[in-house]
Amino acid sequence: MSTQPPMEVAAVGGGMFTYDILLPSLYHMQRIGAIGGIRVCAINNKPLRELKEAPHFAEAFPGQTFEAHPPLDAPADALYPDLYKEVLASLPPYSAVAVALPDQLHYHVVMEALKNNHHVMCVKPLVHTHKMALEIAGIAREKGLFVGVEYHKRFDTRSLMARRHYGQGHFGEFVMGEAKMIEPYYYRHSNFQNWFTCDQTDPFVYVGCHYVDLVCFITGLKPVSVSVRGVKRRFPNGKEGYMWANGRVVFENGAILSVTDGLGYPDEGAGSNEQCLNMYFEGDDKGGHLKHDDQFRGVCHSYLEGIGCAGSHFNFVSPDFFQFVPWEGAGHKPVGYGYTSISGIFGVMNRMRAETAGMSESAALERRRAIIDEVDAQGLFATPLNSNYNELVLEAARESILNDGINVDIRA
Ligand SMILES: NC(=O)c1ccc[n+]([C@@H]2O[C@H](COP(=O)([O-])OP(=O)(O)OC[C@H]3O[C@@H](n4cnc5c(N)ncnc54)[C@H](O)[C@@H]3O)[C@@H](O)[C@H]2O)c1
Secondary structure, three states: OOOOOOOOEEEEOOOHHHHHHHHHHHHHHHHOOOOOOEEEEOOOOHHHHHHHHOHHHHHHOOOOOOEEEOOOOOOOOOOOOOHHHHHHHHOOOOOEEEEOOOHHHHHHHHHHHHHOOOEEEEEOOOOOOHHHHHHHHHHHHHHOOOEEEEOHHHHOHHHHHHHHHHHOOOOOEEEEEEEEEEEEHHHHHOOHHHHOOOOOOOHHHHHHHHHHHHHHHHHOOOEEEEEEEEEEEEOOOOOEEEEEEEEEEEEOOOOEEEEEEEEEEOOOOOEOOEEEEEEEEEEOOEEEEEEEEOOOOOOEEEOOOOOOHHHOOEEEOOOOOOEEEEOOOOOEEEEOHHHHHHHHHHHHHHHHHHHHOOOOHHHHHHHHHHHHHHHHHHOOOEOOOOOOHHHHHHHHHHHHHOOOOOOEEOOO
């Protein structure tokens, strides 16, 4: 048994993803001994204060906390855009860096993490260009560092079932499909208005990528062309963003996936968003079909107070994505594919640490590279090497949406 201390973790970004999913996952992994100390770095200390003060964290994880960068007593209006560099440099080598920043900043932080010899978990999409994804894949393989891209929908049981059945030929061949992911309207009033602008990103890149990745994950088919048309609106701060997008993705076998995305699901609605996947297949003169209602999963709650999404009372709650439930220790534990996906990525890093403990540096490097190759080939966890078709799709999608929906062929 290894005597090395558990892996230190730095989360970079203190926004919605960190609040809703990442920090609770890290706290749970910390108390079961899967990770050690947690640092959280944001551009200023406002979100860090919210993370520290949220009562549900104290209830779920009594006595646990994180190290704030910048500290909570720093001036409230000061910005620290490069502080993450100091935080990453302060970690012991082969620590973990969890990147939960606006998409366009991922590349810089991932590269800085690799420079400091850390493993990386990055929220999707990893980066916005294929070239960047290949560069990250090359450096990570060379240094034997694991980079996992957090596409949590892959770990929804229904997605794993679909991948297994498709692989066994039970559906036939994918030919036509539609997916939808409409996020809440209130996102327009959040920090999104500072970065979700037309020149940087759009709803197809933001959430459409989930379903494109999922269809590739289920079928193994690669996209060959993309067209995306968007609808622009102004955020409350006056900046212009694409609030709606519709994309058509054509796959290598001629199959077509239509993807509709937006920031517009009514805040008064019962679901926290709208999402679904519908796929048609053909085989042996018969049709196959898969239909996932990803929004209404059969559970409704009506609360006395407005504690639901956007302050709502009546909610379709997902027992599958991310929930707190009682557990055998003090507090509550996170369950669902949001947690499984994150803990799985950290599991690969911990496996590397355990299997290389006590080895010479050269033997350890070879072992870590062999694990990377194994994970790349298995294709369960998204990595820069095995999922960079996503960056190809996103690059083509950006070219298309900025040119009013022209068809863009994908060239690797
Ligand atoms: N919100 C979700 O449920 C969700 C789900 C999956 C993936 N994601 C992805 O997570 C990423 C972030 O999304 P979000 O919803 O948390 O956004 P957000 O706007 O709520 O938060 C962004 C955070 O980044 C921090 N930040 C910005 N520049 C920084 C810098 N230079 N150094 C340190 N911190 C900096 C800000 O302080 C802020 O806390 C995006 O890539 C998004 O696609 C979000």
